[in-house]
Amino acid sequence: MVAECMGTSLKTLNTLGINAHCQQLIEITDTDQLGLALADLREKQQSFLVLGSGSNLVFSKDMLGTVLHIATKGIEVIEQDSEQVVLSIAAGEIWDELVSYCIKNNYFGLENLSGIPGTVGAAPVQNIGAYGVELEQFLISVQAIEVSTGKLLSFSHDDCEFAYRDSLFKRVGANRYVITDVRLKLFKDASSRRDLQYKGLADEFAKQDLVNPNASTVRRVIKEIRGAKLPDPAVLANAGSFFKNPVVSEQMYLQLLEQYPDIASFPQRDGQVKLAASWMIENAGWKGFRENDAGVFEKHALILVNHGCATGSNIISLAKQIQDSVSDRFAVSLEIEPTVI
Ligand SMILES: Cc1cc2nc3c(=O)[nH]c(=O)nc-3n(C[C@H](O)[C@H](O)[C@H](O)COP(=O)(O)OP(=O)(O)OC[C@H]3O[C@@H](n4cnc5c(N)ncnc54)[C@H](O)[C@@H]3O)c2cc1C
Structure with a gap:
């Protein structure tokens, strides 16, 4: 869907609530539509910005161009055996809803990353991390459209050049690739990739008398800790x-x-x-x-x-x-x- 008028406000599309404007806002609901929109922008040589939930950016000025708001959906099991599962997740899925889905389906690993705002497609961009865990520990590959050619490419874990709150997509890959899907390998045995030692987390488990808490409890405790120290963007x-x-x-x-x-x-x-x-x-x-x-x-x-x-x-x-x-x-x-x- 294309917003009709020039000068669309982005205030509700960034968690800092900055009232910046863009010339055109396009909601992307499938990968073919994304490919067509990018081809059109390429032909018209128009600048653009890829936007997820707007929780990790600052609009210092108006956007003289198009904002592509990624809202694609879908979670698919690609392979699995008795120990592991590989999921392919569309970029527009909400990260925290994915964590909740995984715990409900007994796919473990992402618990410590509970409560992080944003979309799945943006998660590899800065290699999201919290409570001793980083996304890259579970990431198998990233699928992305190369903006200059329109080709769909696959980046292996190593291709992504992950570092602390950083990846290829935040540096030289910024505006060169639009992530369409992310593949994660998770574990069916809850204990196989657990990290419960992180200082603030271990202290809270001890305070609540929790010994070897299950994934849902880890998620609950992390959301409590986060809620107590981080402001909810909907409020502040x-x-x-x-x-x-x-x-x-x-x-x-x-x-x-x-x-x-x-x-x-x-x-x-x-x-x-x-x-x-x-x-x-x-x-x-x-x-x-x-x-x-x-x-x-x-x-x-x-x-x-x-x-x-x-x-x-x-x-x-x-x-x-x-x-x-x-x-x-x-x-x-x-x-x-x-x-x-
Ligand atoms: C209250 C709060 C708590 C947070 N806590 C944490 C935390 O604990 N750990 C942590 O790591 N981060 C945290 N963050 C930061 C943020 O949630 C993450 O960085 C998140 O991954 C951003 O997702 P988004 O969809 O909002 O990205 P956006 O802000 O929309 O975009 C961020 C960047 O990624 C690019 N991008 C977005 N989608 C794509 C795509 N599909 N393809 C290519 N590029 C894309 C954008 O162009 C932009 O450069 C927090 C933010 C808030 C507001």
Whole structure:
């Protein structure tokens, strides 16, 4: 379906509630329609943006072009045996509904990724992760249309070049490929790929006297933890974590530790150290800060919020002030996590 008028508002299509506009909005409900829309845009040499649930982007300005809103549906079992199942999932499926579907069907692995907003097609773009688990641990392949040729390509796990909140599709692949389907391998034995050791999660299990909780319980507890610390975008507009946790050398970490003995950090397997961006932002005094309608969430300094009428440039200007202040204080650069349009 094509929205009739020029200047369609995208306010309800991004969780930061930015009232940016696009020239044309097309709702994509099947892959053939996506191929035709891309061919048309290619022929007219028009710019476009692929949009899922808009939970990981910031509209810093109006979109001079077309927004392709991916709303394709379908979950299919591709192969299975007594231990594993491979699912092919359409890009427009809602991620958290997929997690719920998998648990109901006894396909295990995705429990820790419960409650993450957004679509399945966007999940590989930043290799979504939470509570010690990342999407790439289950991903077999990604099907995508190459924009320049219209060809349907298959990317293996390795082709996707996954990293922390990153993949090929967020870097050189951005705007080059539109993901149509994602294939995940999940497990029929609930215990085969469990990760219940993540600090905040293990503490909550202990608090609730839960020993070896089943997948539904893991999902419930994770949703409770998330609900207590993250603002619901339907109540207070936000795009989740606004900055990536920076990874620094051990030497740099030890220098910071001398000056800030309680700095929050997570050692990495390669000897580097991941620092908690929220700790640094909070210590630089930004938690709860508000400038007009752009602000920092009062319960979690990593989350920038729109109290109502903030523009994308208000949010980006606040982000810049935070980056400068953290850099001055800790000599660490913070990288913005959502895609800035
Ligand atoms: C409250 C809150 C909590 C969050 N918690 C987490 C968390 O715990 N862990 C985490 O990793 N993330 C988290 N996020 C971020 C976000 O939910 C994820 O990044 C999610 O995968 C984004 O999905 P989306 O459909 O909203 O993508 P969008 O915001 O619509 O798009 C994000 C990017 O992906 C591109 N894209 C979207 N669909 C496709 C496609 N089909 N093909 C190619 N490119 C595409 C877009 O062009 C854009 O560049 C959170 C966000 C919010 C608001």
